[in-house]
Amino acid sequence: MSTITADKLRRLRRIIQQTADLNDRISRGPRQVAAGQHAVAQTEEQVLSLKNAWKTMRMQSDDQQVQLKQREAKLVDLERKLNECKTNTEFKLLKDQIAAERQANAVLEDEILDKMERLDQLVLDIQKTEQLRDRAQQEHEKTTQRVEQESEGLQSELARVTNELQEVEQGFPADFRAEYQRLVRTHGPDALAPVDGETCGTCHTTLSSQTMNQLYLSRIVFCKSCGCVLFLAEDRVRRSSDTE
Ligand SMILES: [Zn+2]
Numbered sequence: 001m002s003t004i005t006a007d008k009l010r011r012l013r014r015i016i017q018q019t020a021d022l023n024d025r026i027s028r029g030p031r032q033v034a035a036g037q038h039a040v041a042q043t044e045e046q047v048l049s050l051k052n053a054w055k056t057m058r059m060q061s062d063d064q065q066v067q068l069k070q071r072e073a074k075l076v077d078l079e080r081k082l083n084e085c086k087t088n089t090e091f092k093l094l095k096d097q098i099a100a101e102r103q104a105n106a107v108l109e110d111e112i113l114d115k116m117e118r119l120d121q122l123v124l125d126i127q128k129t130e131q132l133r134d135r136a137q138q139e140h141e142k143t144t145q146r147v148e149q150e151s152e153g154l155q156s157e158l159a160r161v162t163n164e165l166q167e168v169e170q171g172f173p174a175d176f177r178a179e180y181q182r183l184v185r186t187h188g189p190d191a192l193a194p195v196d197g198e199t200c201g202t203c204h205t206t207l208s209s210q211t212m213n214q215l216y217l218s219r220i221v222f223c224k225s226c227g228c229v230l231f232l233a234e235d236r237v238r239r240s241s242d243t244e
Pocket of ligand 1 (some may be wrong): 193200201202204205217222223225226227228
């Protein structure tokens with residue numbers, strides 16, 4: 001029966017854990033950059049939409065001001081006609097028309113004033129959103145820089161850990177290597193289960209005394225319940241070698 005020391009299995013678990021952590025950090029970087037890019041694009045879109053709203057309202061307001069000027073000119077014309085009119089009926093008609101025109105102009109003036117206020121508010125909103133966008137841009141640049149800087153270190157750390165893994169794997173029986181690699185693909189670092197008391201550290205099933213004895217002899221033992229590779233904690237091995 002093949003043997004591998006608990007020490008090697010503990011190292012193996014640590015390396016697999018480190019590899020998983022490193023891969024996680026390596027893949028997190030580009031996700032953070034993408035999220036930053038998205039935040040910038042989103043605020044930029046808000047700025048554009050506010051600017052478009054401002055433009056549309058400004059055009060409407062300009063149109064209404066032109067309209068108001070035309071209506072005021074018309075009113076002047078009507079007042080001139082009022083002064084020149086000859087009959088009472090005509091006078092009354094003009095008087096009513098002038099009153100109606102004045103009323104309509106007052107409504108138009110209110111609308112123009114309302115638009116001016118809303119334009120002022122839009123200018124403030126644009127400024128505020130531009131600040132948010134600039135801040136998002138700065139954050140994004142910082143993140144990109146940080147991720148770039150970290151990436152190199154993480155890659156070389158991964159290369160180092162991968163080398164260490166190859167070193168530890170040397171001397172593993174071929175069938176065990178294939179089996180544990182399959183387990184790692186499914187369970188990650190938990191594919192190697194530290195024995196906790198007399199239970200499997202991954203599935204917590206109680207181990208038989210025969211299994212425990214095999215472990216003390218550094219035999220390769222798979223948990224009968226979850227299939228993971230079992231190994232003893234550091235103090236357990238020492239204690240077993242003390243009694244030998
Ligand atoms: Zn188990």
